[in-house]
Amino acid sequence: MKRARVAAGSGLILGFAAAMVAVARHFAADPWEPVAFPVSTLGATAATVALASLYEWIVHRHVYHRPSPVPLLQGIREMHHVARAL
Numbered sequence: 270m271k272r273a274r275v276a277a278g279s280g281l282i283l284g285f286a287a288a289m290v291a292v293a294r295h296f297a298a299d300p301w302e303p304v305a306f307p308v309s310t311l312g313a314t315a316a317t318v319a320l321a322s323l324y325e326w327i328v329h330r331h332v333y334h335r336p337s338p339v340p341l342l343q344g345i346r347e348m349h350h351v352a353r354a355l
């Protein structure tokens with residue numbers, strides 16, 4: 270169930286980013302069209318936030334909440350759990 274939810278959420282975010290790329294490519298044909306700049310700017314911003322959210326979730330899940338043999342990553346994990354307890 271959880272894997273299906275993660276896969277669905279990740280697919281939704283990647284699909285949204287792909288849609289924003291398609292919109293940007295559509296407007297790339299005529300970049301001087303009046304709506305091209307605002308649509309591209311808003312689309313790029315939204316896609317960046319969506320992809321950064323997915324990346325943050327992956328880092329949180331795999332670095333912050335799993336033990337690691339790499340001392341740097343283990344230190345990050347320990348600091349995360351100490352901060353949670355404060």
Ligand SMILES: [Zn+2]
Nearest residue numbers: 329333334349
């Ligand atoms: Zn956490």
